[in-house]
Amino acid sequence: MDFKNNQSIYLQITHYFHQGILKEEWKANDKIPSVRALAVDFEVNPNTVMRSYTKLQEQGVIYNKRGLGNFISEGAKQVVAKQMREDFLQSDLPEFFQTMSVLGIEVKDLEVYYSQWKGEKEV
Amino acid sequence: MDFKNNQSIYLQITHYFHQGILKEEWKANDKIPSVRALAVDFEVNPNTVMRSYTKLQEQGVIYNKRGLGNFISEGAKQVVAKQMREDFLQSDLPEFFQTMSVLGIEVKDLEVYYSQWKGEKEV
Amino acid sequence: MDFKNNQSIYLQITHYFHQGILKEEWKANDKIPSVRALAVDFEVNPNTVMRSYTKLQEQGVIYNKRGLGNFISEGAKQVVAKQMREDFLQSDLPEFFQTMSVLGIEVKDLEVYYSQWKGEKEV
Amino acid sequence: MDFKNNQSIYLQITHYFHQGILKEEWKANDKIPSVRALAVDFEVNPNTVMRSYTKLQEQGVIYNKRGLGNFISEGAKQVVAKQMREDFLQSDLPEFFQTMSVLGIEVKDLEVYYSQWKGEKEV
DNA sequence: GTGGTCTAGACCACC
């Protein structure tokens, strides 16, 4: 795990779990790594991991069993998908279109870029 | 002018000028507001405006005449457009496609959203 | 048996016996379930049940016969009632009144809520 | 400010502001002490204060102006009152009645206790 | 072993 420098680590960890849940690498009631274990794994302070887990709990994405660890919630995938979709439609998309229109890029141009991107990804 | 709280104000002001230049609301050699005037107008600390102007100067988008004020540079539009385009293609677009694919949104769906957005904007 | 996550499980188990004794579901010299049996029943670690039983013994609410099991003490009901009463009057009640006064709820309003609660309970 | 030992400090600080807002000691758009200032005042680590402020922000009770400090939100009082009321009715009250009924205390008895409590408070 | 809280101290971006 390597972190970008322009976003806080704890948010990147949160995002990491969001992605994992959407890709169904984590399923409902799976146990996620303990705070300490992940801290060692990601070479990060336990407090930082803790902060992510707290956020995920507040979002209802994971739940805690006392003394046992943290587990993926039942409706986690739906919750994450819904929130991500909202963020995308309400803030990312308008900003994106705004930039596009200012730069004179048309929607139809996107298809070309998209297939390029898809190609690179497979490599 | 109302500012989002998740990005620094001076960057938002910088962005404001970028947009204005691309839309040709500001043209080469136009005088832009004095630091103090804009600070009052935007209800912001003069230091913050100053920081924007410094950044714009570094980018070669505006130039300063001592005692007279700040003015849009000759090649401003090209500079801004070029940099914005690069940022867009290199960082915004891939991230955008990534989110789209995770959410199961196709490129063809974008046309619908785009016309919606265009409609709202006119209102 | 389902446990809240904001209080330790062993205290909830202790409380469970307190209630049972006050309601006279458990009477003096009744045998209570073995540690293992209750652990299975409650889907809980035996250590956790053990901790409850230890606490109940300290309180003089149950006693142990080696090799036979744990039994309700002679004066159990009085002990529990006395302690509960003290806790209620000294800590619960003042806090309760404090919240009430801040929220602008009057004592006379309580009667309404009380009958509501009684109704729900019977259902 | 002296803290109880059975609840985490950051929650007690949060609660302190809740109370202050309900009592209208803090009103909308008032500036609250800086993280550092309060930390010194309460003889607590800045991180602990920070945690409270973060929670209050999430609750929509305070808002932040970059570099200027934290301020009471417009609808703060309503938000706090609503949440407190819900907590009280949904969890405190039933538990309270439950204990009362087990202890054989009647609603009418409360009036006596209430006037006692009121008396003590004035002293 | 698990999470939860707190301190001390540091660094950064921002106003």
Added chain:
DNA sequence: GTGGTCTAGACCACA
């Protein structure tokens, strides 16, 4: 000056 983030290290209650 303001908040925000992170590290290091510690202690506690709990399962």
